[in-house]
Amino acid sequence: MSRPAAADRPNRYGHALKPLWALDPAITYLNHGGYGATPRSVLAAQDRWRAQLEAEPTRFMQRDYLPAVTSASAALARFLGADAEDLVFVENATGGVNAVLRSLDFAAGDELLTTTHVYPAVRNAMRLVAARAGARIVEAPVPYPLTDPEAATRVFAGHLTSRTRLVVIDLVTSPTALLLPVAEMAKAARAKGAKVLVDAAHAPGMVDLDVTALEADWVTGNAHKWLFAPKGTAFLWAARGAQRGLHPTVVSHGFEQGFHAEFDWVGTRDPSGWLSIGAALDFYREQGDGAIRAHNRALANRAADLLADALKSRQGQSPECRGALATVRLPGTEGRDRAAGLALNDRLWREHGIEVPIIPFANALWVRVSAQIYNELSDYEKLAAALAR
Numbered sequence: 001m002s003r004p005a006a007a008d009r010p011n012r013y014g015h016a017l018k019p020l021w022a023l024d025p026a027i028t029y030l031n032h033g034g035y036g037a038t039p040r041s042v043l044a045a046q047d048r049w050r051a052q053l054e055a056e057p058t059r060f061m062q063r064d065y066l067p068a069v070t071s072a073s074a075a076l077a078r079f080l081g082a083d084a085e086d087l088v089f090v091e092n093a094t095g096g097v098n099a100v101l102r103s104l105d106f107a108a109g110d111e112l113l114t115t116t117h118v119y120p121a122v123r124n125a126m127r128l129v130a131a132r133a134g135a136r137i138v139e140a141p142v143p144y145p146l147t148d149p150e151a152a153t154r155v156f157a158g159h160l161t162s163r164t165r166l167v168v169i170d171l172v173t174s175p176t177a178l179l180l181p182v183a184e185m186a187k188a189a190r191a192k193g194a195k196v197l198v199d200a201a202h203a204p205g206m207v208d209l210d211v212t213a214l215e216a217d218w219v220t221g222n223a224h225k226w227l228f229a230p231k232g233t234a235f236l237w238a239a240r241g242a243q244r245g246l247h248p249t250v251v252s253h254g255f256e257q258g259f260h261a262e263f264d265w266v267g268t269r270d271p272s273g274w275l276s277i278g279a280a281l282d283f284y285r286e287q288g289d290g291a292i293r294a295h296n297r298a299l300a301n302r303a304a305d306l307l308a309d310a311l312k313s314r315q316g317q318s319p320e321c322r323g324a325l326a327t328v329r330l331p332g333t334e335g336r337d338r339a340a341g342l343a344l345n346d347r348l349w350r351e352h353g354i355e356v357p358i359i360p361f362a363n364a365l366w367v368r369v370s371a372q373i374y375n376e377l378s379d380y381e382k383l384a385a386a387l388a389r
């Protein structure tokens with residue numbers, strides 16, 4: 001008898017899966033989007049790579065590393081619909097964004113366009129390169145809550161000018177959990193002659209990501225969040241015509257010897273996370289691949305409904321503007337700041353064993369929940385009860 005397809009197996013996801021991770025069973029973990037969580041099988045693969053390296057460091061670094069990293073980045077490229085030549089590993093999306101920004105030359109009067117939902121660390125990197133050149137950062141105020149993807153494109157496109165040199169667009173926004181229509185936004189930017197950098201930090205494993213379909217110049221994203229890779233495993237994809245002059249923030253032996261040569265070796269570091277991408281992809285596929293994405297998005301929708309009903313409050317996005325992350329506004333928190341959000345996060349953790357970020361945006365605090373295959377609806381019920389108190 002053949003095994004039923006993943007999508008046909010009811011209740012195959014949920015708390016019963018949690019032991020596949022090293023997660024503390026006492027904690028209701030609702031922040032998968034924060035840093036990911038690496039399954040035990042992937043950590044075991046990483047341990048094996050480390051053991052191999054440490055048994056003969058010289059041999060490993062000088063002979064084994066290059067073929068291993070070439071094959072690992074090619075596997076990730078295949079998964080993301082890219083050619084192996086066009087995708088390299090970086091340590092995180094912040095690093096991918098920095099590599100691009102710091103490889104570009106801006107001039108006085110140039111504009112770098114992003115949205116008000118941009119990731120704060122990325123905003124800082126933009127500030128640095130803009131300030132050095134006398135360029136200006138423009139942040140398009142994409143509506144929040146967002147219930148219409150076209151409204152996001154419209155507002156964004158309305159801030160493109162003939163001076164816009166570069167746009168930085170988040171595929172899934174960090175503080176507000178919006179799934180943005182990046183392909184349409186990128187198209188509008190290209191039509192104005194701007195270069196396009198997509199920050200897809202959350203996208204791999206959360207949505208069906210084909211990096212080439214975005215028609216961007218550069219796409220960076222994390223494998224350590226929703227794709228279950230070890231921490232420090234991310235990628236930078238560059239269109240063929242956008243690889244020249246692109247350098248890692250750490251310039252090393254491969255300088256001016258090609259995209260892969262520059263990024264594959266950035267000095268001695270622990271490569272075990274990158275090399276474990278095969279194990280992460282295996283785990284992801286064994287757990288259902290597209291079924292994971294569908295399940296997590298459906299669970300995020302149910303969680304958002306449940307929390308909004310319980311708190312008599314509003315959701316930060318409609319289902320078409322949402323991936324596996326959802327935000328719900330916390331009533332009575334007008335004007336509260338980051339410190340108040342951290343204090344509530346701490347209280348939920350100490351008093352209720354719940355790990356969940358509380359984020360200030362649009363003059364209030366919002367709870368941001370992640371939905372991963374080890375979560376169940378009861379996790380959000382527990383959160384709703386704790387918040388109601």
Ligand SMILES: Cc1ncc(COP(=O)(O)O)c(C=O)c1O
Pocket residue numbers: 033034091092093094095119122170171172173174199201202222
């Ligand atoms: C949109 C966005 N960009 C960048 C990052 C940074 O990711 P990392 O810490 O892996 O660099 C995040 C993290 O949540 C994010 O949401």
